Structure formats: structure tokens, C-alpha cells
Amino acid sequence: MAAGVLLKEGVVVKAERNKTIDISVDEGRQYLDKCVEVKGETGEDRIKDKIILGDTFEVLSRLKGKFIDLLIVDPPYNLDKDFHGNKFKKTSDETYEEYTEKWIQAVIPLLKDTASVYVCCDWVSSTPIASILKKYFNIQNRITWQREKGRGAVSNWKNGMEDIWFATVSKKYTFNIEDVKMRRRVVAPYRVDGKPKDWEETESGNYRNTYPSNFWDDISIPYWSMPENTAHPTQKPEKLLAKIILASSNEGDMVFDPFMGSGSTAVTAKKLGRHFSGIEQNEQYCVWAGKRLEMADEDNTIQGYADGVFWERNTRPQRKKKQ
Numbered sequence: 001m002a003a004g005v006l007l008k009e010g011v012v013v014k015a016e017r018n019k020t021i022d023i024s025v026d027e028g029r030q031y032l033d034k035c036v037e038v039k040g041e042t043g044e045d046r047i048k049d050k051i052i053l054g055d056t057f058e059v060l061s062r063l064k065g066k067f068i069d070l071l072i073v074d075p076p077y078n079l080d081k082d083f084h085g086n087k088f089k090k091t092s093d094e095t096y097e098e099y100t101e102k103w104i105q106a107v108i109p110l111l112k113d114t115a116s117v118y119v120c121c122d123w124v125s126s127t128p129i130a131s132i133l134k135k136y137f138n139i140q141n142r143i144t145w146q147r148e149k150g151r152g153a154v155s156n157w158k159n160g161m162e163d164i165w166f167a168t169v170s171k172k173y174t175f176n177i178e179d180v181k182m183r184r185r186v187v188a189p190y191r192v193d194g195k196p197k198d199w200e201e202t203e204s205g206n207y208r209n210t211y212p213s214n215f216w217d218d219i220s221i222p223y224w225s226m227p228e229n230t231a232h233p234t235q236k237p238e239k240l241l242a243k244i245i246l247a248s249s250n251e252g253d254m255v256f257d258p259f260m261g262s263g264s265t266a267v268t269a270k271k272l273g274r275h276f277s278g279i280e281q282n283e284q285y286c287v288w289a290g291k292r293l294e295m296a297d298e299d300n301t302i303q304g305y306a307d308g309v310f311w312e313r314n315t316r317p318q319r320k321k322k323q
């Protein structure tokens, strides 16, 4: 039985602490009604702060204007995957490269000259994606996210990481390094004249705020007791998106996600005072994204990010709700 569910009088019910968002399309019809469909040429105004329901390849070709400051892409990886009825089939590297090039060519006309682009992948899709990205963009870095739960394998090393490629349209781009500092515990507190040297002494422990590297080992995948969790099979954590959004956009910028899933990019952008838009073809996921966007009106906290810094995994600062 899945974590967070119980068997009660022969019926499977959610445990009390299980916060997973899994309402049906019928239960969440009001969220679907708020989505937009793009049938003809459409500018930024109609899609700003909205979820677009549709096929990304059709929708992108109908959007007009250079309005994207930050593009975050979490496409289907090159794996057999069932996205609640929409099946993605594993293919050759060459065919996956063609698929990648198709969405990149469709989105390029919408990017501002100062835009940044982040693309998520596993180790298999990382190489084909990078080879296409370098044809169109300036690759700035490759981030490795250490997922704490690896995907099991008996005849190979367990897959415990994902890559996130960071690229830019030009050499002029936003990068707010001060906004993405990490709060690390100080193991060996060094003092000069009895005073902490480059660290802070607090009631809850000794900490130092440091600049982040391209190896991210402080982010958990969403799980059943977290308010952000949905039943989407490949949901990204808000903490991961918050790092990207804070570093590579400013308040009021437009953050766009062409494979939006359960809305993690949109929700995090909203919580951080950015505009958002994104495309998702599955009605079920649009409903969950809509529900999360509504929840963000009441609660703009991001687990693992508080007081302007990112906290180490499993250190839990006080959650402060929206004023």
C-alpha cells in the first residue's frame, strides 16, 4: 500500500497527515474553468498568471511576442511513462533530440534577449538535451540535483540524481546570487577574540550563510505529508524551483513552463512575486495546479526556504504564513 494511506474496514483511506492533492477533474471543475485555451494568435496579456490547457507544440506556435524572462522546462524524460493516460514512449537518442529541438524551436521566438533557460533531465536524456541546447543557447552550467530517493535497480547503480541545464539567450542575463544563499550548520565554529568568525550564533544552533554550488544536495522530493504534494508521478519540489526563480528572475518578471504538470513552476513563481504562465495537456494536472495556485493565496511559504535563505534538508525553520 502507498505511504500515507490506511486500510479502514476494507476501504483504502488517506491517513490524517496525508496532504496529497488528488481531487478528480469533476471535484475540481472550477479550477479547470480558470484555465485558458489558445485557439488563435494570442499575446502575453491573455495568458499572464494563467494555466493554458492544451498541447504545447500547438499552443507555442500561436503565442506571439517576446515576453519570457525565465523559461523552466521539465519535459517528459526519455522513459516509458504514463502521465495519467498520456503515455510517453522511450525512443532512440536521435528521436529524442528531434523532439527536444521541436519544442526549443517553438519557444525561442517567445524568449527575451536577456532570458535564461533551465531544462531538467535524467542522465539518459541529459546528453541529447545538451547537444541541442548548445546549438541555440549559451550553456552556463550543469546543476546536479541529488535526489535522496533513487530509482531502484538490481543490475546497475541506483539512479539518485538528475541534471538541470542552465543556459541563456545572450551574455546579458539576470543572476541574483545573494538571493540564493544556503544556511549551513557550522561543524567547527572558529572564533577570533571570542567572537564568531564568518558565522552566526543563534538559539537554535550555529550557522553560516554560503554561496550555492552546482551540486544541490539539500532538496527532498515532495512526499505525502507536504502541502505541496500532488498525485503527479514526477512532481518537482518548490524548493528546487525557488532557487532557479530567485537566482534567474526579478520580481514582476514572467516565468514560463511549457510542460507544467502539477504547476510547481507556476505556484513557486506566484509565491515569489513573479508572473507565470505554462502549458499542460492533461486536465487532471491542470486541476491540481489550479488548486495549488489557490492555496498559494493563503500560504506563500516554501518548505526549506525562510528568512531569505535556503536551509539544509530536514532543518525546519518556523513557517511564516502570508501577512
Ligand SMILES: C[S@@+](CC[C@H](N)C(=O)[O-])C[C@H]1O[C@@H](n2cnc3c(N)ncnc32)[C@H](O)[C@@H]1O
Binding pocket: 054, 055, 056, 057, 074, 075, 076, 077, 083, 086, 232, 234, 235, 236, 237, 258, 259, 260, 261, 262, 263, 264, 265, 279, 280, 281, 282, 285
Ligand atoms: C515531467 S512532467 C512535469 C512535472 C512538473 N514539473 C511538476 O512539477 O509537476 C511533464 C509534463 O508534461 C506534460 N506533457 C507532455 N507532453 C505534453 C504536450 N505535448 N503538451 C502539454 N503538456 C505535455 C505531461 O502531461 C506532464 O505533466
